[in-house]
Amino acid sequence: MHNNANLIPFCLFLRKNTTLPLQGFFGEEVVTKLTIMEYRFSEIETRWKQYWEENKVYKVSNDSSKPKYYVLDMFPYPSGAGLHVGHPLGYIASDIYARYKRLNGFNVLHPMGYDAFGLPAEQYAIQTGVQPAISTAQNIARYRSQLDNLGFSFDWDREVQTSNPSYYKWTQWIFLQLFSHYYDTQADAARPISALEVHFSRHGSSNLNAAHNDFDAFTAEEWQEMNKAEKETILMNFRLAYRKVTYVNWCEALGTVLANDEVKDGVSERGGHPVEKKPMMQWSLRITAYAERLLNDLQTLDYSDAMKKMQSNWIGRSEGARMFFGVESSDVKLEIFTTRPDTLFGVTFMVLAPEHELVASLTTPEQESKVAEYLTYVQSRSERERMAEVKEVTGEFLGSFAVNPFNGKKIPIFIGEYVLKDYGTGAIMAVPSDDDRDNLFALKFGIEIIDVIDKSKYPGATRNDKLGVMINSEILDGMEVPDAIEFMLKEIENKGIGSRQVNYKLRDAIYSRQRYWGEPFPIIYDKEGIAIPLDEKDLPLELPVLENFQPASGAVSPLARAQDWVNLPNGDKRETDTMPGFAGSSWYFLRYMDPSNDQVFASDDALNYWKDVDLYVGGTEHAVGHLMYSRFWHKFLYDLGKVPTIEPYKKLINQGMIQGVVESVYLQKDKIQGKNRFISASLLKSEEEKGHHFTKIPVLVDYVTDYGNMTGSHLSEKGVQQFIKWRPEFASAIFVSEGGSIENGIFTPNKEDDSFQLITYSEVGKMSKSLYNVINPDDVVSKYGADCFRMYEMFLGPVEQAKPWDTKGIDGVNKFLRKVWHLFRDAEGNWLLNDKPASLEAFKVLHTAIKKIQDDITRFSFNTCISGFMIAVNDFQKMNCHHKEVLNPFLILLAPFAPFLSEELWQQAGNKGSIHQAVFPVFESKYLEESSIEYPVSINGKLRATLTFDANGGEAEIKEAVLQLEQIKKWTEGQTIVKIIVVPKRMINIVIK
């Protein structure tokens, strides 16, 4: 609409018969003059972009006397699709905030980089053979130009890319630190593994305070006699990065293992492929050691309550008892975890996870075949099936009996799918009276149910609530549930059959991926299979270039093919798995502080100056993945004394997703005489009544004409032609609208005057290539300019809120920016700047705006902030006010290319130096002070009048004045005034009877 090519003839036409003399029409001079008059954003933006780059306007120094402020965006994964309009939402918000802080005298670190390792680049390589390094570099270049188009104030000299060896050198380095440390549960900190070796050689495995996997106890003497391999095996159970056979989420389609947060609803988050549980030898990170700190320190953070809740649910702390049940005529002790020791007298059976290691030994000969059958059934089921049929209880009796340690009762032992191998001990005591699942199980297998809690005192309490009075429980009878829990915990410890235990849902993070495009592990295996860390001086261990990216068979990384790389001259072999996506992103914010340091990941000076991220902006989808991992790594680095703060991100804002509008046409599922048939959405109901079924086919929004006021869109005849061109498989389809149908491109109307309008179905959904609703910010920018795009995205609604992209309102913002431009230009396009002091009224408008903009930015409310800006400009325009005082740098926060400003105008207005050194204007309340204030006066809540009172009058004075007023006397005549409520500067209410 406003690109230059169209503008010149348009302007000529515009002025043709109005103010210009006819002979000037085609003259050079007139054309030039006319074009100056328009707000030509692309010219302005290009000029500023160049200026910013040449002068490194946004370069930040680590050496400053100013206070620091760190504004961080979650860095993007540079996918082949490029940025869509949803991505910049958070970047725009954080950019406004960063600029605001800069104008307020802070030294602001506001960097950007790329999370460049990951699956899509590798999948692309598998399909096309293009090296991931090359496609990633191309994608990054595209992202960069898209970002540059939007006018962000990033310091690009600090850019990081996680796939760059100079970056992942330090990712590998941190891994080595995790490998060489264990978690001291007494000191509540990570400690060098060497300290543990000293302990072992003195005390063996007794008196240990260390987070660990299961291992067999040993004495100091035994330790000293162990060979290196045996010692390493023991130590592996303590390292914060350790290798172990674990039940992992194996995704066959992706050929790799996935972390818990990468699996959603039983399928992979990327690609939606099925996932199965499989025991595999994997590297893991002992994040569970930090569970308590990750949970407790949430309190110190300025995150939304929802975010904190999500994280604490994911950590899933529960308190209870770990205790042993004996098994009848056997030495086996069955260990269980329960949060309800109060219900011990209601236990009528035990359930083990099917994978539990005691299953075989507890199975009696007569039950053997049945158990085997059940195990086969369990193995045949995918994760997805298991999750889908939650209500269905399955299980099998093992034939053995456990013994209740409190009353000696015989309890049958079952296995069942609903008990999970990797939570608690993988075994439970089942109390059918007070647990829904146990109850279902008991009903299905006809097991006794003993009521142990009388809930009659608590109407509405469910089976799972910890409420009621104990019954049928011998020593506990008559106690309230919480007291009984406490009592039994003590009893269990007294009897020596168990102890208090805190359990977490959080699992250790699986850290191996059988993929190519990730950080190689700095680990070598010797002939005995002992994992040996690389020396720090040998980092980075660079990823070798591969020709073939196909996943290798047998759950091995494609890296195994790089024989030269894998096999070392002395016969040792390198680890061939790579690190997961979250490795590089767990610490990138630290690298920005000192991005090119090759001695340390960041210097102490840099770390001590920047400390932590003051404001972090990003999507909620990272709530339990990235955020948890990076908090964990940060705490670990803190334990090592490498970072000065216990938390990485002080304040977190989650921007909402920008969704797309998905327009679809209804396609009949069953073909009629071999032909596809599309119908208008308006006909859907009647067609369905005829017994037809339909499916939705997304159509390109460009083909869809908006009805304007009405909801819904439609395909015209032309739209159908375009649709067919784009989907040739539907060339011979029939398109049925209310007015008639199209077949083979020919429209047959029902009646003479009927037109063709195929109503589409529109809904809000993801912005995605496959739904043909992706909107590229570049297109919006070339049409309206970056300032307009940025302001419009902010104006759309609260940053935190999800909303569909809709260009309907963008004209309002565009109009506004042109208005601002014209505020400082005369009819000839010359600068318009009044030197005389502005009126008090203008100052009032200005300071109202300053206050509002300041308040709104502080509370991250950019939509209302822009409203305030708009009001001010409208007022200035009405006052015809072009005074220099009005020219304030707060404008460039919201529209950084500031079409209405320029360096020279800024200086003409009497300012020294560059506009980029401007400071945010100081709000002066004196301009808003009133000598008198208008009060709405209500009687019994009903608005009666607006009366003016002295602004300096106190409440008592106003009350007095109200009573003296003739009008009031008239209105309240014959009634008793109960009281007068004066809300200062707001309203007056008189209560009468």
Added chain:
RNA sequence: GCCGGAGUGGCGGAAUUGGUAGACGCGCUGGACUCAAAAUCCAGUAACAGCAAUGUUGUGCGGGUUCGAUUCCCGCCUCCGGUACCA
């Protein structure tokens, strides 16, 4: 199921501490300028009744507290997000 969040005009949304509900923008209606259109400017725009002044109703539904409730409390409904055999 459980845990969060939200529900306000034709639409996006505002109301910061309980104080004139609907700011700002879109859309729509009318007007000015124009032979005309576009652009721009002005006015109107929650619903209902009325020529109007004005009145009545109104923030998902039902109740409550209060002089006064979009805001606080109790009970429902709907939508969105997270999570799910977690013992």
